[in-house]
Amino acid sequence: MAVKRGVSLYSYQQAYYTGKLDLEGCVRTAVETTGAKGIELIYEQMPIDRYPDAIYPEITDRGVSYWKDLMAKYGTVPVCMDSFIDSMIYKGRISYVQEQVQMMEQDLALASKLGFSCIRVLALVAPEVLEQALPAAEYYGVAMGLEVHPPHALNGKWMLNVAELARKHGTDKIGLIPDFGIFMTGLNGAQLHAARVTGEKEAVLAYVTEAVKNKENFGKIIARAREMGAGSRIMGALNNAAMMNRYSEPALLKDIIDVTLHIHGKFNQMDENCEETAINYREPIEMLKKLNWDGYICSEFEGQRAYHGQDCPYEEDEIEQVRRHHEMLKRYIGE
Numbered sequence: 308m309a310v311k312r313g314v315s316l317y318s319y320q321q322a323y324y325t326g327k328l329d330l331e332g333c334v335r336t337a338v339e340t341t342g343a344k345g346i347e348l349i350y351e352q353m354p355i356d357r358y359p360d361a362i363y364p365e366i367t368d369r370g371v372s373y374w375k376d377l378m379a380k381y382g383t384v385p386v387c388m389d390s391f392i393d394s395m396i397y398k399g400r401i402s403y404v405q406e407q408v409q410m411m412e413q414d415l416a417l418a419s420k421l422g423f424s425c426i427r428v429l430a431l432v433a434p435e436v437l438e439q440a441l442p443a444a445e446y447y448g449v450a451m452g453l454e455v456h457p458p459h460a461l462n463g464k465w466m467l468n469v470a471e472l473a474r475k476h477g478t479d480k481i482g483l484i485p486d487f488g489i490f491m492t493g494l495n496g497a498q499l500h501a502a503r504v505t506g507e508k509e510a511v512l513a514y515v516t517e518a519v520k521n522k523e524n525f526g527k528i529i530a531r532a533r534e535m536g537a538g539s540r541i542m543g544a545l546n547n548a549a550m551m552n553r554y555s556e557p558a559l560l561k562d563i564i565d566v567t568l569h570i571h572g573k574f575n576q577m578d579e580n581c582e583e584t585a586i587n588y589r590e591p592i593e594m595l596k597k598l599n600w601d602g603y604i605c606s607e608f609e610g611q612r613a614y615h616g617q618d619c620p621y622e623e624d625e626i627e628q629v630r631r632h633h634e635m636l637k638r639y640i641g642e
């Protein structure tokens with residue numbers, strides 16, 4: 308039983324999008340710079356097959372062989388495939404439950420072909436979709452993990468309902484995937500840095516950082532920042548935090564550990580000491596070790612998105628950020 312390390316290739320999204328890395332380049336980089344063995348993939352973002360050979364969720368036998376050869380070449384394990392049940396795919400209405408179940412079944416089939424043991428399901432997907440898709444999950448041998456992502460919390464009713472659903476059916480094919488964003492203690496470090504490099508006043512940055520750290524009322528913080536003349540990037544960061552920052556106590560992991568399939572190691576900014584500037588990693592990992600949890604924490608870097616925009620001259624080094632993240636994980640896991 309051990310906490311293991313992996314990388315979501317989503318972490319290299321900017322390098323992939325700009326052509327600096329292809330799919331194999333992402334896998335190779337993850338292995339060479341972190342030593343991690345687990346691989347998480349958003350297939351829709353980094354498809355193996357493309358038109359006219361095949362269109363998601365279809366894949367050719369050649370595509371399956373390519374992926375399996377890639378995993379063997381680098382000694383990696385496919386641990387989680389991210390699924391997006393597009394409930395807004397039809398104009399003017401939300402897709403029906405049965406339509407969402409069909410989408411889930413298609414993703415389960417694809418994940419099975421590629422050797423993944425679970426798929427990540429977005430938090431907005433209703434538990435009844437998971438329940439109706441359970442026969443397919445059992446058939447394909449792939450678990451469905453609902454992501455515990457802010458503003459949801461570990462002890463939120465929606466998540467506890469999914470946990471109880473898994474227990475009711477006595478199945479390991481329904482569960483939860485906590486995202487480390489639920490352990491966020493301050494403002495997104497990448498957003499703060501992006502504001503700084505685009506000219507935000509240091510007085511504003513100092514005020515909002517300290518106020519959020521001290522858990523002051525977000526309404527008051529936003530009003531004061533506006534009075535101080537804060538720019539759009541800081542106001543956006545504050546509004547996002549007001550909606551999304553819902554801290555979960557790490558001790559709550561014990562209540563859902565039996566249905567925890569996988570974990571997203573969300574992070575936005577690693578400093579020079581290989582610490583996340585605003586997310587508590589030490590205590591949750593200590594709790595996972597205490598509970599003898601056996602599974603992968605896959606790095607999920609999102610900080611690069613903070614620098615998008617023509618006003619920002621800075622581009623974050625995704626590869627270095629992921630490397631630092633794994634230095635931290637190794638330290639806390641005890642490797």
